Amino acid sequence: MTGQVRRRPPGTENVHLKTGEVEVPAAEALILNEARTPVFPLDEERPVGEELRLTYRYLDLRRPSMQRNFRIRHQTYQVVRAFFDQHGFIEVETPALTRSTPEGARDYLVPARLYPGHFFALPQSPQLFKQLLMVAGLDRYFQIVKCFRDEDVRADRQAEFTQIDVEMSFVDREDVLVLMEELVATIFHKVKGVELNRPFPRLKYDEAVARYGLDKPDTRFEMFLGDLGDLCARTTFRPFGDALASGGQVKGIKVQGKAEAFSRKKVDDLTEFVKGFGAKGLTPFRMTAEGLQSPVAKFLGPEALEGIVRRFELGAGDLLLAIGDSRAVVAESLGRLRGKLGFELGLVDETLIHPVWVTDFPLLEYSEEEKRHVAVHHPFTAPMDEDVSLFESAPEKMRAKAYDLVINGHEVGGGSIRNHDRETQQKVFDALGFSPEQARERFGFLLEALEFGTPPHGGIAFGFDRLVMLLTGADSIREVIAFPKTQRAQCLMTGAPAPVDPVQLKELGLRLHVS
RNA sequence: GGGGCCGUGGUGUAGCCCGGUUAACACGCCGGCCUGUCAAGCCGGAGAUCGCGGGUUCAAGUCCCGUCGGCCCCGCCA
Numbered sequence: 052m053t054g055q056v057r058r059r060p061p062g063t064e065n066v067h068l069k070t071g072e073v074e075v076p077a078a079e080a081l082i083l084n085e086a087r088t089p090v091f092p093l094d095e096e097r098p099v100g101e102e103l104r105l106t107y108r109y110l111d112l113r114r115p116s117m118q119r120n121f122r123i124r125h126q127t128y129q130v131v132r133a134f135f136d137q138h139g140f141i142e143v144e145t146p147a148l149t150r151s152t153p154e155g156a157r158d159y160l161v162p163a164r165l166y167p168g169h170f171f172a173l174p175q176s177p178q179l180f181k182q183l184l185m186v187a188g189l190d191r192y193f194q195i196v197k198c199f200r201d202e203d204v205r206a207d208r209q210a211e212f213t214q215i216d217v218e219m220s221f222v223d224r225e226d227v228l229v230l231m232e233e234l235v236a237t238i239f240h241k242v243k244g245v246e247l248n249r250p251f252p253r254l255k256y257d258e259a260v261a262r263y264g265l266d267k268p269d270t271r272f273e274m275f276l277g278d279l280g281d282l283c284a285r286t287t288f289r290p291f292g293d294a295l296a297s298g299g300q301v302k303g304i305k306v307q308g309k310a311e312a313f314s315r316k317k318v319d320d321l322t323e324f325v326k327g328f329g330a331k332g333l334t335p336f337r338m339t340a341e342g343l344q345s346p347v348a349k350f351l352g353p354e355a356l357e358g359i360v361r362r363f364e365l366g367a368g369d370l371l372l373a374i375g376d377s378r379a380v381v382a383e384s385l386g387r388l389r390g391k392l393g394f395e396l397g398l399v400d401e402t403l404i405h406p407v408w409v410t411d412f413p414l415l416e417y418s419e420e421e422k423r424h425v426a427v428h429h430p431f432t433a434p435m436d437e438d439v440s441l442f443e444s445a446p447e448k449m450r451a452k453a454y455d456l457v458i459n460g461h462e463v464g465g466g467s468i469r470n471h472d473r474e475t476q477q478k479v480f481d482a483l484g485f486s487p488e489q490a491r492e493r494f495g496f497l498l499e500a501l502e503f504g505t506p507p508h509g510g511i512a513f514g515f516d517r518l519v520m521l522l523t524g525a526d527s528i529r530e531v532i533a534f535p536k537t538q539r540a541q542c543l544m545t546g547a548p549a550p551v552d553p554v555q556l557k558e559l560g561l562r563l564h565v566s
Numbered sequence: 567g568g569g570g571c572c573g574u575g576g577u578g579u580a581g582c583c584c585g586g587u588u589a590a591c592a593c594g595c596c597g598g599c600c601u602g603u604c605a606a607g608c609c610g611g612a613g614a615u616c617g618c619g620g621g622u623u624c625a626a627g628u629c630c631c632g633u634c635g636g637c638c639c640c641g642c643c644a
Contacts, residue, residue, distance in 0.1 A: 067606095097578055205639080
């Protein structure tokens with residue numbers, strides 16, 4: 052359209068339109084293309100089913116909130132790249148077609164035409180490549196990179212997702228945390244105009260689990276788990292007694308002022324909730340004018356009850372919800388309960404951004420399924436120096452030089468200082484139950500590289516989509532990914548994945564056995 | 567692999583729990599009026615057989631079973 056912009060005549064202005072005070076009389080108008088009526092409204096007035104949105108994603112993306120999300124995503128890319136550039140990092144691309152690694156998530160595989168029966172894997176992360184870049188002397192590396200994990204999807208997880216991947220040489224944990232804190236603060240400042248309190252608080256893994264029940268606590272509200280195991284030491288209440296006798300715990304959380312409001316029914320509902328995380332029950336203690344009341348009061352005795360009142364500083368009307376079980380179940384179920392109650396009771400101020408570093412993770416944990424130790428972070432993570440002596444005696448007690456950045460209960464980033472000497476790396480592989488042959492077969496190139504004067508190094512990777520999710524306030528990662536997949540990892544728009552032509556299979560030397 | 571919620575005109579919902587005449591409402595769409603239109607108003611209209619399959623019943627959108635799909639969660643995610 053061409054024409055002269057002019058003021059609308061008095062009385063014809065439209066206050067509903069941003070441009071309602073002016074108009075352009077058309078001197079010339081040309082239709083470039085015609086448009087069908089959109090299959091759903093694009094003006095934000097109304098929610099639209101996600102299935103439809105994903106099928107017509109190109110229309111969905113026209114909507115103002117989507118346009119806004121992708122502007123924010125774009126700004127975030129720019130801020131990240133500028134930050135790393137200014138701090139002497141260089142961006143290096145690593146292969147998308149690489150080797151399948153035995154540890155970790157399920158790989159997406161790509162058949163290799165020239166080597167029938169052999170496969171590439173899409174990277175779960177550029178972990179090994181970035182370490183090798185440190186060996187290569189590219190001391191400060193970063194990359195905004197796609198990663199692929201063939202695991203089931205969640206609201207904050209997609210089969211393919213984007214990481215800000217970082218690695219640095221000649222650093223210790225402190226160097227990484229301080230600089231990455233600056234990165235995150237810069238992102239929130241420049242993209243969202245939010246000043247984050249620094250330094251970010253730090254929590255050791257053990258503390259996080261003890262106080263919040265989870266290793267990714269939402270620290271926006273105060274509500275902590277407390278231990279009442281010692282107070283129940285002589286209880287005849289079997290669930291508590293059995294838990295303690297077998298090395299478990301009895302812990303609880305105080306729910307302020309809810310002794311009355313949380314009815315029997317409500318507690319039953321919460322019990323069902325914690326059962327989902329392995330707890331067998333949930334025991335309420337209600338603080339009334341007549342003292343602490345509980346179905347299990349008679350199994351505890353007045354002394355224990357008094358101890359509980361004091362320990363949890365229970366005032367009239369307060370409720371305490373307790374669970375006795377294995378340490379893992381107690382932590383997980385109370386931690387999840389804490390999160391649920393925080394939201395339901397309106398304790399969470401959703402405008403807050405509360406980052407926290409979680410450090411001192413265990414290096415290894417025993418996998419019942421695999422009957423061996425597996426890496427909590429990944430097999431290249433360095434143990435704490437003072438724990439190295441535990442390799443033979445108590446490997447599960449070793450702590451790692453690993454750290455996570457948690458924001459509002461989301462694990463936004465994670466990293467570690469790596470093993471830069473071959474001996475320690477070999478010991479980790481040993482502890483993981485790899486035979487020397489297996490280690491050489493799978494990671495020979497890494498072990499060999501470590502023989503060429505590898506500098507101490509470490510790094511971190513941030514979930515870019517999760518960060519943008521926080522920056523936009525979206526409640527699903529799909530809102531900040533242009534063409535996301537469904538929960539069943541399909542693309543409703545293109546119909547991927549789809550069968551391929553038999554000719555293609557033949558070229559690849561593949562035959563299907565679909566059941 | 568498992569648990570839960572949802573699936574009704576183009577869109578979003580109501581109806582389903584307590585089966586029963588032409589499946590309701592809003593927006594959108596089409597036509598007309600209004601000739602300063604727009605995110606205004608008035609009048610009229612088209613459009614769903616209720617995801618799919620089976621069952622129960624005289625009768626099912628409504629009950630039961632199965633199945634497909636979307637979402638949330640557990641498992642899984644070094």
